[in-house]
Amino acid sequence: xxxxxxxxxxxxxxxxxxxxxxxxxxxxxxxxxxxxxxxxxxxxxxxxxxxxxxxxxxxxxxxxxxxxxxxxxxxxxxxxxxxxxxxxxxxxxxxxxxxxxxxxxxxxxxxxxxxxxxxxxxxxxxxxxxxxxxxxxxxxxxxxxxxxxxxxxxxxxxxxxxxxxxxxxxxxxxxxxxxxxxxxxxxxxxxxxxxxxxxxxxxxxxxxxxxxxxxxxxxxxxxxxxxxxxxxxxxxxxxxxxxxxxxxxxxxxxxxxxxxxxxxxxxxxxxxxxxxxxx
Amino acid sequence: xxxxxxxxxxxxxxxxxxxxxxxxxxxxxxxxxxxxxxxxxxxxxxxxxxxxxxxxxxxxxxxxxxxxxxxxxxxxxxxxxxxxxxxxxxxxxxxxxxxxxxxxxxxxxxxxxxxxxxxxxxxxxxxxxxxxxxxxxxxxxxxxxxxxxxxxxxxxxxxxxxxxxxxxxxxxxxxxxxxxxxxxxxxxxxxxxxxxxxxxxxxxxxxxxxxxxxxxxxxxxxxxxxxxxxxxxxxxxxxxxxxxxxxxxxxxxxxxxxxxxxxxxxxxxxxxxxxxxxxxxxxxxxxxxxxxxxxxxxxxxxxxxxxxxxxxxxxxxxxxxxxxxxxxxxxxxxxxxxxxxxxxxxxxxxxxxxxxxxxxxxxxxxxxxxxxxxxxxxxxxxxxxxx
Numbered sequence: 013x014x015x016x017x018x019x020x021x022x023x024x025x026x027x028x029x030x031x032x033x034x035x036x037x038x039x040x041x042x043x044x045x046x047x048x049x050x051x052x053x054x055x056x057x058x059x060x061x062x063x064x065x066x067x068x069x070x071x072x073x074x075x076x077x078x079x080x081x082x083x084x085x086x087x088x089x090x091x092x093x094x095x096x097x098x099x100x101x102x103x104x105x106x107x108x109x110x111x112x113x114x115x116x117x118x119x120x121x122x123x124x125x126x127x128x129x130x131x132x133x134x135x136x137x138x139x140x141x142x143x144x145x146x147x148x149x150x151x152x153x154x155x156x157x158x159x160x161x162x163x164x165x166x167x168x169x170x171x172x173x174x175x176x177x178x179x180x181x182x183x184x185x186x187x188x189x190x191x192x193x194x195x196x197x198x199x200x201x202x203x204x205x206x207x208x209x210x211x212x213x214x215x216x217x218x219x220x221x222x223x224x225x226x227x228x229x230x231x232x233x234x235x236x237x238x239x240x241x242x243x244x245x246x247x248x249x250x251x252x253x254x255x256x257x258x259x260x261x262x263x264x265x266x267x268x269x270x271x272x273x274x275x276x277x278x279x280x281x282x283x284x285x286x287x288x289x290x291x
Numbered sequence: 292x293x294x295x296x297x298x299x300x301x302x303x304x305x306x307x308x309x310x311x312x313x314x315x316x317x318x319x320x321x322x323x324x325x326x327x328x329x330x331x332x333x334x335x336x337x338x339x340x341x342x343x344x345x346x347x348x349x350x351x352x353x354x355x356x357x358x359x360x361x362x363x364x365x366x367x368x369x370x371x372x373x374x375x376x377x378x379x380x381x382x383x384x385x386x387x388x389x390x391x392x393x394x395x396x397x398x399x400x401x402x403x404x405x406x407x408x409x410x411x412x413x414x415x416x417x418x419x420x421x422x423x424x425x426x427x428x429x430x431x432x433x434x435x436x437x438x439x440x441x442x443x444x445x446x447x448x449x450x451x452x453x454x455x456x457x458x459x460x461x462x463x464x465x466x467x468x469x470x471x472x473x474x475x476x477x478x479x480x481x482x483x484x485x486x487x488x489x490x491x492x493x494x495x496x497x498x499x500x501x502x503x504x505x506x507x508x509x510x511x512x513x514x515x516x517x518x519x520x521x522x523x524x525x526x527x528x529x530x531x532x533x534x535x536x537x538x539x540x541x542x543x544x545x546x547x548x549x550x551x552x553x554x555x556x557x558x559x560x561x562x563x564x565x566x567x568x569x570x571x572x573x574x575x576x577x578x579x580x581x582x583x584x585x586x587x588x589x590x591x592x593x594x595x596x597x598x599x600x601x602x603x604x605x606x607x608x609x610x611x612x613x614x615x616x617x618x619x620x621x622x623x624x625x626x627x628x629x630x631x632x633x634x635x636x637x638x639x640x641x642x643x644x645x646x647x648x649x650x651x652x653x654x655x656x657x658x659x660x661x662x663x664x665x666x667x668x669x670x671x672x673x674x675x676x677x678x
Contacts, residue, residue: 184387187358188384204394206395
């Protein structure tokens with residue numbers, strides 16, 4: 013009995029801690045959405061209240077969408093993240109297949125190199141890449157935003173771990189059925205790895221949709237701005253106090269990710285569980 | 292070489308799928324897995340490669356398939372060298388222990404893969420290419436072939452399911468169908484029944500043997516289960532420690548093993564092995580004189596083996612022992628009899644009616660006819676095979 017009551021108290025404490033954590037995590041977003049709905053004069057009142065007395069949503073969102081070409085930035089974001097993801101998959105899946113299933117000289121060295129690369133933060137290579145792209149004349153292009161991320165060592169590692177679990181017999185059966193090695197990669201391994209690809213896709217898209225650092229370095233032209241750059245631009249462009257439109261823009265930029273998460277929530281959790289188990 | 296009974300009659304048409312291995316050796320780095328394997332599989336034969344796990348039998352099959360390159364030797368099918376040829380160019384099919392079905396494809400799509408890979412070009416396999424006339428007619432003929440092979444294996448009702456919705460036996464049928472659909476000249480089977488439960492395994496044995504008779508193609512079947520080898524095959528190849536020890540029909544292998552380990556591997560319960568010594572009048576087995584000429588110098592140690600059904604319990608003179616265990620299978624009664632100076636008990640097959648006359652702990656005498664003793668030298672090689 014005591015054990016049970018104790019565990020119930022523990023459960024209460026656990027929920028309290030988790031609940032507080034959730035509040036801390038969610039509070040900025042709540043304030044963001046609330047602020048985006050308030051008119052200017054209400055934002056700067058000394059006393060804080062969560063809900064607006066008067067709706068200022070229309071003017072804030074209107075300003076966010078007109079003062080800067082926010083929709084264009086969103087389109088840039090879609091182009092860049094989609095291109096990055098597609099190219100990453102094109103590189104990751106064959107590389108991971110080779111590392112997991114093919115026997116060749118130097119395989120373990122190569123895999124060691126992949127592991128080492130996992131430890132290098134991309135900020136460390138940003139400057140050399142910047143100089144390289146300057147030489148190649150690629151700065152201020154979509155290519156500058158996409159190319160540095162086409163080889164994802166994290167993706168290679170993740171997919172390799174998944175492919176290790178695919179039975180060798182399946183690959184041998186495909187060889188006997190007449191598939192080429194690329195045929196095996198795309199028609200046997202990739203379909204078997206959909207859960208891993210979904211998990212990786214989420215990590216990749218979230219990371220590059222929200223990336224601020226590299227786009228800030230790589231592009232200076234407004235036409236190439238990704239959504240985070242666009243928000244920053246909105247802030248700098250105004251008098252530094254246009255919080256309403258700023259929060260509206262932030263809400264618009266986050267919305268696609270939130271909606272995508274809600275739609276694919278189950279898959280997302282599966283992906284996390286899966287990577288946790290395999291990694 | 293012996294011609295086994297029940298083999299292909301001469302009235303059948305010329306068959307394809309004669310597999311010839313010459314001097315096959317395989318090394319993984321320093322480790323030698325196979326040494327000097329010569330084997331001629333006749334067209335249309337059901338041959339089983341039998342051996343304990345790790346003996347190299349699966350590697351041999353993978354070398355025939357072209358999935359693994361041999362370190363030495365040649366593989367030929369129907370007189371054509373297969374060396375260096377990719378698996379899909381060898382016109383063979385393989386069935387795996389793990390079934391190896393494509394998990395994202397339906398049963399029908401799984402069975403169709405070998406035909407699609409052969410009859411359609413890369414472009415024609417793209418989704419949507421089915422609207423082209425040539426592709427449509429090819430797809431039609433593929434669907435027809437899939438239906439016909441599914442009918443043979445009685446899996447028509449499963450064609451729209453995914454492999455995850457099938458039982459083990461159904462999966463193995465689908466794998467067989469995928470192998471059969473393009474009518475290869477040889478079927479290579481790597482322990483196809485080992486993942487099935489005992490009852491289904493016995494059932495599928497009969498079914499695969501039946502399939503072999505209907506198809507008339509060459510079957511090369513790898514297993515560690517001597518019962519499978521003995522019941523299904525025209526001939527059995529025993530591989531031990533990477534070396535081919537004996538080839539022969541199941542009956543010959545049982546009756547006339549060339550090697551003590553072959554004798555021990557084939558037959559359940561295991562063959563009894565007694566220490567023996569060459570004497571002036573013949574041999575001495577457990578102190579009992581037996582009139583058999585070993586041809587060895589007097590005093591040489593050897594091993595005498597005898598099948599459980601050749602031993603008998605007697606009330607007369609014999610080797611005394613104590614009954615330690617009785618196994619009554621209904622049709623047979625196996626008595627385990629501890630003998631003086633023997634670590635493991637001797638096993639004697641009796642008629643089950645003898646159960647009343649036996650009791651655990653009782654002392655009995657066992658005897659054996661001298662002519663049924665199989666004699667092996669110290670290294671386990673058969674001697675005096677004339678007996």
